[in-house]
Amino acid sequence: MTTIHGTSKGAPPPAPEELLGDAPGGAAAEARAPGTGRGERLSALAQQHGALAVLVVLTAAASLGFDSFATGDNFSNMAVSSAFLAIVALGMTFVIITGGIDLSVGSLFALGGVLAAWGSRYGTVVALLLPLAVCGTIGLVNGLLIARARLAPFIVTLAAMLAARGLLLTLTDEGAETYLVAEGSFLAELGQGSTLGVAHPVWITVALFAAGAVVLRRTRFGQRVYAIGGNEDAAALMGAPVARTKITVYAVSGLLAGLAGALNAAWLASGVTILGAGMELEAIAAVVIGGTLLTGGLGFVSGSLVGVLLLKVIQNVINQIGSLDSAYQQVVSGAFLAVVVVAQTWLGRRRRVL
Amino acid sequence: MTGIAVRPAAPDRARIGHWLQRYGVYAGVGLLLVVNTALTPHFLSVENFRTQAVQVAPVLIVALGMALAIGTEGVDLSVGAVMALSASVTALYLGYGLPGALLVVALFAAAVGLANGALVALVGVQPIVATLALMVGGRGLAQVLLPQLEDIRNPAMASLGSGDLLGVPYLILIAAGLVLLVAFAVRRTTFGRQLLAIGDNRTAAQLAGLPVKRVLMVVYVCSALLAAVAGVLATARLQASDPTSLGNLMELSAITAVVVGGTPLSGGQVRIAGTVAGAVLIQLLTATLIKHDLPPSWTQMAQAAVIVLAVYAARGRGRR
Numbered sequence: 001m002t003t004i005h006g007t008s009k010g011a012p013p014p015a016p017e018e019l020l021g022d023a024p025g026g027a028a029a030e031a032r033a034p035g036t037g038r039g040e041r042l043s044a045l046a047q048q049h050g051a052l053a054v055l056v057v058l059t060a061a062a063s064l065g066f067d068s069f070a071t072g073d074n075f076s077n078m079a080v081s082s083a084f085l086a087i088v089a090l091g092m093t094f095v096i097i098t099g100g101i102d103l104s105v106g107s108l109f110a111l112g113g114v115l116a117a118w119g120s121r122y123g124t125v126v127a128l129l130l131p132l133a134v135c136g137t138i139g140l141v142n143g144l145l146i147a148r149a150r151l152a153p154f155i156v157t158l159a160a161m162l163a164a165r166g167l168l169l170t171l172t173d174e175g176a177e178t179y180l181v182a183e184g185s186f187l188a189e190l191g192q193g194s195t196l197g198v199a200h201p202v203w204i205t206v207a208l209f210a211a212g213a214v215v216l217r218r219t220r221f222g223q224r225v226y227a228i229g230g231n232e233d234a235a236a237l238m239g240a241p242v243a244r245t246k247i248t249v250y251a252v253s254g255l256l257a258g259l260a261g262a263l264n265a266a267w268l269a270s271g272v273t274i275l276g277a278g279m280e281l282e283a284i285a286a287v288v289i290g291g292t293l294l295t296g297g298l299g300f301v302s303g304s305l306v307g308v309l310l311l312k313v314i315q316n317v318i319n320q321i322g323s324l325d326s327a328y329q330q331v332v333s334g335a336f337l338a339v340v341v342v343a344q345t346w347l348g349r350r351r352r353v354l
Numbered sequence: 355m356t357g358i359a360v361r362p363a364a365p366d367r368a369r370i371g372h373w374l375q376r377y378g379v380y381a382g383v384g385l386l387l388v389v390n391t392a393l394t395p396h397f398l399s400v401e402n403f404r405t406q407a408v409q410v411a412p413v414l415i416v417a418l419g420m421a422l423a424i425g426t427e428g429v430d431l432s433v434g435a436v437m438a439l440s441a442s443v444t445a446l447y448l449g450y451g452l453p454g455a456l457l458v459v460a461l462f463a464a465a466v467g468l469a470n471g472a473l474v475a476l477v478g479v480q481p482i483v484a485t486l487a488l489m490v491g492g493r494g495l496a497q498v499l500l501p502q503l504e505d506i507r508n509p510a511m512a513s514l515g516s517g518d519l520l521g522v523p524y525l526i527l528i529a530a531g532l533v534l535l536v537a538f539a540v541r542r543t544t545f546g547r548q549l550l551a552i553g554d555n556r557t558a559a560q561l562a563g564l565p566v567k568r569v570l571m572v573v574y575v576c577s578a579l580l581a582a583v584a585g586v587l588a589t590a591r592l593q594a595s596d597p598t599s600l601g602n603l604m605e606l607s608a609i610t611a612v613v614v615g616g617t618p619l620s621g622g623q624v625r626i627a628g629t630v631a632g633a634v635l636i637q638l639l640t641a642t643l644i645k646h647d648l649p650p651s652w653t654q655m656a657q658a659a660v661i662v663l664a665v666y667a668a669r670g671r672g673r674r
Contacts, residue, residue, distance in 0.1 A: 101482070151665045152619050154429075154482070158606060163658035169651030281431075281486055294480050327497030334491020338469075341479045341487065 046347050048291045051303060051340070055310045062313065066320040076199060078312050080267065083201040084109070086308040087260035089283040089290075090212050091253030093304045096287050097216075098249050099229040099296025100153035104142060105257040106279035107164035108135045110272075112261025114168055116187065117179035117271030124186040131258040138164055139254020143247030157250075161280070168273060175273045181266055191266025201263050208256070212301045225249060229296025285333065286311055289340045310336075374667035375616050379631045382614075382660070386638040394645050404523065408591070410637040411529040412437075412584040414630060416604055417611040418536045419577030421629045424612050425540070426553040426573055427621025428474060428481035433581035433608060435492030436466050437601030440585030442500035444511075445595035452510040459582050466492055467578030471571035485574075489605070496597035503596045506589065515590030525587055532580065537626040546624075549573060553621030610636060610657065614664040635660070 063070035088105050095102045112131035120127040138160055145156045169175050181188050193200050216222035224245045227235040236242045265271045284294075290307030292299025311333060318329045390397040416433050423430040440459045447455040466488055473484035517524050540546040548569045552559045560566050581601075589595050613619065614635060615628030639660065640653045 145662065149666060151662070155609075155613060155619060155661060155665050158609065159658040159661040161658075162606075162654040162661070166651040166654035166658065169654070170649065174649050174651060281490065284483070284486065285490070288483055294483055327494045327501065330490050330494025331498060332494075334487045334489070334494060337483070337490065338473065338487035341483050342473065342477050345477050345479050 044347075046343070048300070048303065050343065050347075051289050051291060051306045051310055055306055055313065058310070058313055058317070062317045062320065066317070069316070069320055074316070076197075076202075078309075078316055079202045080199045082308050082312045083199075083205040084260045084264045084267075085279065085282060085286065085312075086205050086305055087208060087263070088257050088279060089286045089304045089308050090208055090301060091256035092280075092283045092287050093212070093290075093292055093299060093301050094216070094225055094249045095153075095253050096284070096292050096294060097225050097229045097296055097299045098246055099232065100146065100246070100249070101157065101284065101294075102139075102142070102250060102253045103154065103157040103280045104138065104160035104164055105253060105283055106276040106281075107161045107168065108138060108254050108257035108276075109261040109264070109279055110274070110276035111135060111138075111164050111168045112258030113265035113268075113275060114171055114179060114261075114271035114273060115258070116262035116265045117181050118171065120179075120181045120185055120187050127181075127185075127187045128262060131262040132255055135164075135258025135261070136251055136255040139257075140247065140251040142254065143250030146250060147243040147246035153250075172271075172273050178273065179271045181269045181271075183269070187262075187266045188269060191263055192269070201267060204263065209301055209305055216301055221245065221248070226297060229298070231297070282311065285337050288344075289337065291344070293344070375618075375664075376628075378664065378667055379615050379628055379635055382635050383631050383638065386635065386642060390638070390642055390645075394642065397645075404526075406634075406637055406641060407526045407529075408523050409641075410633050411525040412588045413604070413607050413611060413637070414529050414633040415532055415584040415587070416581050417608040417615075417629050417633050418532055418626070419580035420605075420608040421612045421615075421617055421624050421626060422536070422540070422549065422573045423481065423577050424553075424609070424617055424619060425549055425621055425624035426570060427556070427619075428570075428573070429485065429609065429619075430470065430574060430577045430581075431482065431485040431605045432466060432470060432488035432492055433577060433584075434601035434604035435489045435496065436463055436578050436581035437585030437588065437604055438496035438597045439463070439466065439492050439499075440582040441589045441595040441600045442496045442597040444586055444589055445500055445504050445506060448506065448508050448511065452508070452514075456586065459586060460579065463578040463582035464575055467575035468571065470578065471574035474574060475567040475570035493597075500595060500597050503594055503598065505594050507593075511590045512593065514587070515593065525591065528583070528587065532583070533626060533630055536580075540624050540626060545569065545572065550622055550624065553623070555622075607636065610661055613668075614660055616664075616668065618668055619665075 068074060088109060092102055092105060112135050115131040115134055116127045119130040142153075142157055142160050145151050146153050172178070181191070190200050190204075195203060216225065224235065224240045224242075227238070227240055228242055228245055232242060261276065264275065286307035287299070287304045288294060288307070289310060290300075290303025290305070292303060314332055314336065315329050318332065396402060416437070419433065420430055439462055443459045443462050444455050447458045470481075470485050470488050473479045473487070474481050477484075514524055519527060540549070548559070548564050551562070551564055552566055552569055556566060581604075584604075585601060588600060592600075611632035612629050613632070615625050615630070615632030617623055617625045617628060636657060639656055643653050643656060644650070
C-alpha cells in the first residue's frame with residue numbers, strides 16, 4: 001500500500017486568515033500546526049492513522065478467532081469485493097477534500113455496469129469507453145452546475161443520482177432486462193482473471209490509488225484541491241483556477257464510479273440494475289473513517305483505502321460469526337462511523353473554529 | 355439571509371429569481387392542476403384528490419421535520435431509518451395495545467433524535483455524517499428487531515390506516531394538524547425564532563446567549579418523532595410492517611419537498627406552506643406521469659429536473 005500522507009508536510013500555502021476569519025480546518029489550521037506541542041501531534045497522528053490501527057487490530061483478532069478468516073481465499077475475496085467500493089471512494093476523497101460531496105456515485109456505478117454489459121456486444125472498446133464517457137459526462141455536468149452556476153453540491157449530485165437511476169431504468173426496460181457480458185471477452189478477463197495470483201480488479205485499484213496519491217500530493221492540481229477545501233475564497237484570491245479544479249474533481253468522481261461499475265459488471269458477467277443503492281453513503285463513510293475531514297482541506301487517499309478495507313473486514317467478521325443476521329453489520333457499521341466521527345471531532349477540536 | 359448576495363448589476367434577474375424561489379412551487383402545482391384537469395380523465399374527482407392526499411401524507415410529515423433541520427443549516431438523513439424502526443417496534447409491541455406500542459415507538463424515535471442531536475450539537479459533527487451514522491445503524495436495528503415483513507392484523511391499526519372522520523381520512527387530518535402545529539412553532543414561538551437565528555448565523559446566536567445546543571437537540575428529536583409518526587401511519591396503511599424497504603429514499607423525497615418549496619439549504623428560513631406545496635408538486639408530477647402511462651424512470655428524471663430548477667432559482671441567496 002502506498003502511504004503518502006497528504007496532511008502535514010506538503011499542505012498548500014497557508015491561507016491569509018485575516019481575509020476571512022472562519023476558515024474551517026484545512027489551510028488555516030495548517031498554518032498554525034508547526035511548532036505546536038506534542039498533544040497536537042499525537043491527536044493529528046491518531047486522526048490520520050487511527051483507522052489503520054483499528055484495521056490491524058481487528059484483522060489480527062479475527063485471524064486468531066476464526067479459522068476460516070486468515071485464508072488466501074477469504075483474503076482474495078475480500079480484496080476483490082473491496083476493489084469496486086475503493087475505486088468509488090477514491091473519487092469521493094478528491095471531492096470531499098474540496099469541501100464538496102458526490103451523492104450520484106451509487107447510481108453512476110450501476111449505470112456504468114449496465115452500459116459496459118450492454119456495450120460488450122459491440123466489442124471491448126465500446127464496453128469500456130461507453131460507461132466512462134457517459135458517467136464522466138454526468139460528473140462533468142455536476143461540476144459545471146456546482147462550480148459555474150454555484151449550486152450546492154449536495155443537491156446537484158442528489159438530482160444527478162435520480163437522473164442517472166432514471167436513465168439506467170430507461171435503458172433496461174424499467175429494470176426488467178439484464179445484459180450479459182460475453183464470456184471469454186477481454187472485458188470478462190479484466191473482471192474475472194488474475195495475474196500473479198491477484199485478481200485484475202485489485203491490480204487496477206492499487207494502480208489507481210498510487211496514481212491518485214501522486215496526483216494529490218505531488219502535482220499542482222492536487223495542491224489546488226487542498227487549497228480550495230481549506231478556503232475557497234483565499235484560493236481564488238491567490239489565483240487558483242477554482243471552477244476548473246472543481247469541475248475536474250466531479251468529472252473524475254463520475255468517471256471512476258463508471259469505471260468501478262464496469263469492472264464490477266465484468267466481474268459478475270452481467271450488468272445488474274439494482275446495484276449501487278446506498279453505495280454513495282458507504283463511500284462517504286469509508287472516506288470519513290479514513291481520516292478525511294468532511295469540511296474539506298484535509299485528507300489523503302490511502303486513508304480511504306483503509307476505510308474501505310475496514311468496512312469490508314467488519315462485514316466479513318460478522319459473516320464469520322455466522323449466527324448473526326447480516327443486519328447486525330449495518331448496526332456495527334453505523335455505530336463504528338459514529339465513534340469515528342466523535343473521535344475525529346474531538347481530536348481535531350483545536351483545528352476547528354467554533 | 356443577507357441582502358449582500360443580490361448584485362445591483364442585475365436587479366431584474368435577481369427579482370425573477372426571488373419570485374421563482376418564493377412562488378415557483380405554487381405556480382408549478384397550479385400548472386400541473388390545469389394540465390391534469392385538461393388532459394387526465396377523472397382527475398377532478400373527490401376520490402382522486404383523497405387518494406393523492408393520502409399518498410402524500412407520510413412524505414409531508416417527514417418533510418416537516420426535515421424543514422426544521424434544514425432551517426438550522428443541517429439535514430437529517432436518518433428519517434427513513436426511523437420510519438423502518440417505528441414499523442418494527444409497532445409490530446413487536448402491538449400485543450400491548452396501540453397506545454403502548456406508540457409509546458415505545460416514541461421512545462425509540464426520541465432516542466435516535468437525541469443521538470443525532472447530541473452528535474450535532476454537543477460533539478460538533480457535521481449533520482450529514484452524524485445522521486448518516488444513525489441512518490445506517492437505525493435501518494440495521496430495525497431489521498435486527500424484525501428480520502422480515504410481518505402482516506399486522508389489529509383493528510385499531512386498520513382504522514388508523516383507512517378510517518375517516520366525516521369523509522376525511524385520519525391520515526390527512528393528522529398530517530394537516532402537524533402542518534399547523536409546526537407552522538405555529540416556527541412562526542409564533544420563541545423556539546421558532548431561536549431556530550431561525552441559529553440557522554442564519556450560529557456564532558451570532560451563540561454570542562447572543564441563545565440556547566443553541568438545546569434548540570438543536572429539540573430540532574433533531576422533533577424530526578425523528580415526525581418520521582416515527584409517518585412510519586406508523588405508513589405501516590397502518592400497508593397493514594404490514596416492512597423494516598427492509600419502508601422509508602427507503604424517504605430522506606431524499608423529504609429534502610426534495612423542502613428545497614423545491616423554497617427553503618434555502620443555507621438555513622435561517624423555514625417555509626412550511628412551501629414545503630407542503632413541494633410535497634404536493636412531487637406527488638402530482640409522479641401521478642401525472644403514471645396516469646399517462648409514462649414509465650417510472652421518467653418520474654425520477656423529471657424529479658431531478660425539478661430539483662435543479664428549484665435550486666437554480668434560489669441561487670445566490672444562500673452562502674452554499
